[in-house]
Amino acid sequence: MPVIKTILCLVVSGVVLSGSAVFAQTESEPSLQDQARFYFDVIPDQVPRQELVDHFEEKVALGQRLFFDPRLSLSQTVSCHSCHNLSLGGDDGRSVSVGHGWQTGPRNAPTVFNSVLQIAQFWDGRARDLIEQAGAPMTSPVEMASTDPMICDVLSSMPDYVEWFSRAFPDRNNPICFATTRHALAAFVSTLLTPDAPFDCYLQGQQSALTRVQKEGLRQFITLGCTQCHMSTNLGGNSYYRFGVKHEPEQRYRPVADLGRRQVMETIREDYVFKVPTLRNVALTAPYFHSGSAWTLEEAVEVMAWVQLDKKLNPTQVDSLVLFMDSLTGIRPTVTLPLLPASTPQTPHPSY
Amino acid sequence: MPVIKTILCLVVSGVVLSGSAVFAQTESEPSLQDQARFYFDVIPDQVPRQELVDHFEEKVALGQRLFFDPRLSLSQTVSCHSCHNLSLGGDDGRSVSVGHGWQTGPRNAPTVFNSVLQIAQFWDGRARDLIEQAGAPMTSPVEMASTDPMICDVLSSMPDYVEWFSRAFPDRNNPICFATTRHALAAFVSTLLTPDAPFDCYLQGQQSALTRVQKEGLRQFITLGCTQCHMSTNLGGNSYYRFGVKHEPEQRYRPVADLGRRQVMETIREDYVFKVPTLRNVALTAPYFHSGSAWTLEEAVEVMAWVQLDKKLNPTQVDSLVLFMDSLTGIRPTVTLPLLPASTPQTPHPSY
Known part of the structure; x- marks a missing residue:
C-alpha cells in the first residue's frame, strides 16, 4: 500500500486507522471512491520499472x-x-x-x-x-x-x-x-498485465464505471474486512494468512495434508498459511482456493466470510460482492502465437 | 493436376506422357522450371473459392x-x-x-x-x-x-x-x-495456408528462389518418380498408394496391425494403402510416416526410394532431395491467440 497516499488519506478524512473499519464509523465519512483509493491501486499498463x-x-x-x-x-x-x-x-x-x-x-x-x-x-x-x-x-x-x-x-x-x-x-x-x-x-x-478493469476506471475517477450494486459490493468488501487481506493493486498477492482464521474450513476446501507455507518455511509455526490470492480477474479463474474446490464465486465468498471473518452473509450481500468482483476483470493482453523453429536431428526426442 | 496446363505442357514439349520420366528422355528437353510447373502448383494465398x-x-x-x-x-x-x-x-x-x-x-x-x-x-x-x-x-x-x-x-x-x-x-x-x-x-x-515457400517463388518464375543443389534435388525428385505420388499443389494429399509398392518396409516403419485404408473402405482389397501425405512444410513435421517412425528427412527419403521405387540412393542424391524439400516450407499464418469467455456455473466441470 502506498504510504504517502495512506497518510494523505488519513489527514483528509481526519480519522485514525483502526483495522478495516477505519472509514465506516466516522462523522465526516469519506466517499466510497476515496475509501477504495485508500485500499487499492490501479493496475499499471506498463511493466514495473x-x-x-x-x-x-x-x-x-x-x-x-x-x-x-x-x-x-x-x-x-x-x-x-x-x-x-x-x-x-x-x-x-x-x-x-x-x-x-x-x-x-x-x-x-x-x-x-x-x-x-x-x-x-x-x-x-x-x-x-x-x-x-x-x-x-x-x-x-x-x-x-x-x-x-x-x-x-x-x-x-x-x-x-x-x-x-x-x-x-x-x-x-x-x-x-x-x-x-x-x-x-x-x-x-x-508483461502479462490486465489493465483497465471497470474497477480501475472507478479508482481513476469514473463514477459510472461501477453499477449501483457493484458499489454496494465494494462497500461490503471494505466494511466486512475483506480488505485486511485483499488489498493493494492486486487485491491480494502481498501477504500471507492462515486459511481458517475464525473457523476451520471443511476438508474439501482445506485438505488436511496440505499444510501450506509451513511445509517450505521453517520459521512458520502455524499450519495452513497461504499467500493471499489476487482477486484480479477472479471471475475468469474458477475454481477457487488452493484446493480448487469452490466452483463458483458465490460459494467462495460465503466460505471466506465465514472461516476468515466469522460472518454469515445473506444472499444480497453475496450477490453484491460477486458483482463487485466482476468489475475486477481487466483487458487481457493480445498475444500473437509465436512461430517456433523445427526440431533438428540434434533435438532430443519426446519421451512419454 | 490442372488438365489444361497438362495438355498445354504436352503440346509445347512435344512429348507423350509416360510415367514420371516424361521429360527426362526427350531431345528438346523442357526447362526444369517447366517440368516443375507440369507436376506442381503454387499454394494459393486465399482460401479456395x-x-x-x-x-x-x-x-x-x-x-x-x-x-x-x-x-x-x-x-x-x-x-x-x-x-x-x-x-x-x-x-x-x-x-x-x-x-x-x-x-x-x-x-x-x-x-x-x-x-x-x-x-x-x-x-x-x-x-x-x-x-x-x-x-x-x-x-x-x-x-x-x-x-x-x-x-x-x-x-x-x-x-x-x-x-x-x-x-x-x-x-x-x-x-x-x-x-x-x-x-x-x-x-x-x-484458412491455414502457408504460401510463398521458395518453391512457390520458383514455380512463379523466380529462378534464384532455389539453390543449385535444391534444383538438383528437384530434378532427382522428378527423375526418380517421386512425382507419381507427391504431385500437384500439396505435393501429395491427392491420391492413395500402398506403402510398400516394390519392397515391404520394415515393421517399425509399417506396423503389421495397421492395414490403413482397408480398415475403413470395403472396396479396398489391398493392405497398407494410405493417403499420400503432403510434402508441404515437411521440414517442420518430423517424425515421418503414418507410424511417425522416421525422425529425419534423410531416413524417410531413403526408405521411400527403396520401398516405393526400388531405388537405392547415394548420399548426394539424398542430400539434394532433402535440401529441395526444405524449399517447401512456406510462410505460416500469423495467428492471434483468441480471448475465450469464462466458464459459468452452467458449464460442465472437467473430468479427468
Whole structure:
C-alpha cells in the first residue's frame, strides 16, 4: 500500500486507522471512491520499472516463444501455456493441473496475469520472484518433467533459439542455460498485465464505471474486512494468512495434508498459511482456493466470510460482492502465437 | 493436376506422357522450371473459392476460438491446438499423439496446414472433408474424449459462444450443435495456408528462389518418380498408394496391425494403402510416416526410394532431395491467440 497516499488519506478524512473499519464509523465519512483509493491501486499498463532489465524486449520476445514451446517438457506435450492458458484466465480452469503422464498436481494453478505484482510466487510463496518460479514447473516430475540439461540440449539444438538467446543475453558466454531460460520466461510473464478493469476506471475517477450494486459490493468488501487481506493493486498477492482464521474450513476446501507455507518455511509455526490470492480477474479463474474446490464465486465468498471473518452473509450481500468482483476483470493482453523453429536431428526426442 | 496446363505442357514439349520420366528422355528437353510447373502448383494465398460459404468470416472467427478452447475435451485439457500446434508445423512433433488419460493414438498427427487442399482427411482418407474430420478427435476416447451433447452443453453455457454461433449461423434455429461446431472449425482450418515457400517463388518464375543443389534435388525428385505420388499443389494429399509398392518396409516403419485404408473402405482389397501425405512444410513435421517412425528427412527419403521405387540412393542424391524439400516450407499464418469467455456455473466441470 502506498504510504504517502495512506497518510494523505488519513489527514483528509481526519480519522485514525483502526483495522478495516477505519472509514465506516466516522462523522465526516469519506466517499466510497476515496475509501477504495485508500485500499487499492490501479493496475499499471506498463511493466514495473524494476523489472526492466537490459535487453528487456529481446528477453520478452524469447520468453514468449519459450512460454508456448511444449518441447521444454519431457514429453514435448506440456508447455507453460498448458496450465497458464492466456486465452482463459491465465490458468487452466481445473481444480488441479494435469501434467506429465496425466499426473495431477497438489494445488490449483494460479493465474499468471499480474503475477509480477505479487510479493512472491506459488500458493506458499516459496519462489521469491518470477525468475525463481519459472524453473519449478519445467523440472517438476508431475508437471513438465524435464531437467536442466535436457532443456539446454533441446534449446541448443535449434539455430533460431541459439540466435534469440544470444540477442537476449549478449553478455553471456553461454547464453543458453537453465537460468537464462527462466529469466526470459519471467520477462515475458511480467508483461502479462490486465489493465483497465471497470474497477480501475472507478479508482481513476469514473463514477459510472461501477453499477449501483457493484458499489454496494465494494462497500461490503471494505466494511466486512475483506480488505485486511485483499488489498493493494492486486487485491491480494502481498501477504500471507492462515486459511481458517475464525473457523476451520471443511476438508474439501482445506485438505488436511496440505499444510501450506509451513511445509517450505521453517520459521512458520502455524499450519495452513497461504499467500493471499489476487482477486484480479477472479471471475475468469474458477475454481477457487488452493484446493480448487469452490466452483463458483458465490460459494467462495460465503466460505471466506465465514472461516476468515466469522460472518454469515445473506444472499444480497453475496450477490453484491460477486458483482463487485466482476468489475475486477481487466483487458487481457493480445498475444500473437509465436512461430517456433523445427526440431533438428540434434533435438532430443519426446519421451512419454 | 490442372488438365489444361497438362495438355498445354504436352503440346509445347512435344512429348507423350509416360510415367514420371516424361521429360527426362526427350531431345528438346523442357526447362526444369517447366517440368516443375507440369507436376506442381503454387499454394494459393486465399482460401479456395468453394470453401467460401455464407458468413465465412464469422465462421472463421468462431472456429479460431474453438480450435484453441480445451473445454471441447472431456478433461478440458486437450484442444485441437494440442496436437495441431500452429507454432510448430501444424502437428505435434511426436510419433503418435498423447490424448485423454495420456493415451496414445495409433498414427502420427498430420499437419493442418494446407489440409484443405487434400482430397480427403486422415491417413486413410476416411473423412471426406474438414467438416467431417473435425468431429472425430473431439469424440475419440483416446483424443479429446468428449461427446456431442457435452460439447453442446459446454458451448451453450457461455453467453459469448451463444452470440458467436448466432452470428456465424444466423439461419439456424439452434445455432449451437455438433455440426455447426465442426463447420466453424473447418472454416478456420481452411484458412491455414502457408504460401510463398521458395518453391512457390520458383514455380512463379523466380529462378534464384532455389539453390543449385535444391534444383538438383528437384530434378532427382522428378527423375526418380517421386512425382507419381507427391504431385500437384500439396505435393501429395491427392491420391492413395500402398506403402510398400516394390519392397515391404520394415515393421517399425509399417506396423503389421495397421492395414490403413482397408480398415475403413470395403472396396479396398489391398493392405497398407494410405493417403499420400503432403510434402508441404515437411521440414517442420518430423517424425515421418503414418507410424511417425522416421525422425529425419534423410531416413524417410531413403526408405521411400527403396520401398516405393526400388531405388537405392547415394548420399548426394539424398542430400539434394532433402535440401529441395526444405524449399517447401512456406510462410505460416500469423495467428492471434483468441480471448475465450469464462466458464459459468452452467458449464460442465472437467473430468479427468
